[in-house]
Amino acid sequence: MFMGRHWLAEYEWAAHKPFALEAGVSNEVIDAIRDGKEPPFARRDEELVFAFLTQLHAQRKVDDILYQELVEEIGKDGVVDLVGIAGYYTLISMTIKVFEVPPPQGVAPELPQELN
Numbered sequence: 001m002f003m004g005r006h007w008l009a010e011y012e013w014a015a016h017k018p019f020a021l022e023a024g025v026s027n028e029v030i031d032a033i034r035d036g037k038e039p040p041f042a043r044r045d046e047e048l049v050f051a052f053l054t055q056l057h058a059q060r061k062v063d064d065i066l067y068q069e070l071v072e073e074i075g076k077d078g079v080v081d082l083v084g085i086a087g088y089y090t091l092i093s094m095t096i097k098v099f100e101v102p103p104p105q106g107v108a109p110e111l112p113q114e115l116n
Contacts, residue, residue, distance in 0.1 A: 001016045001017065002033065003053075003093050008115065009097055010102060010110070011101045026040075045073050048074075052079075
């Protein structure tokens with residue numbers, strides 16, 4: 001969901017929102033991500049993943065402290081997987097944006113039109 005929001009890719013957002021809900025991500029967290037606000041995470045791993053991706057996209061790097069905290073939480077292999085998944089969904093989201101892929105039929109757009 002983070003990548004769909006970052007790129008304002010409606011199809012990506014719509015496709016992954018149900019999976020996030022099914023996985024136990026709260027509506028409050030989903031709404032905050034959608035609205036560009038700090039999500040009220042109940043779990044430390046979710047909070048660290050969000051911070052990592054936010055910092056990576058804003059600064060094009062991650063500071064050593066955050067990197068180490070995330071490694072301690074999800075392991076080095078988990079961080080490698082996270083970066084790979086983020087790269088993959090960047091590609092997907094960019095493709096959705098360039099080719100103006102709308103959300104699935106019957107799903108109303110939820111994301112803002114511009115970054116805030």
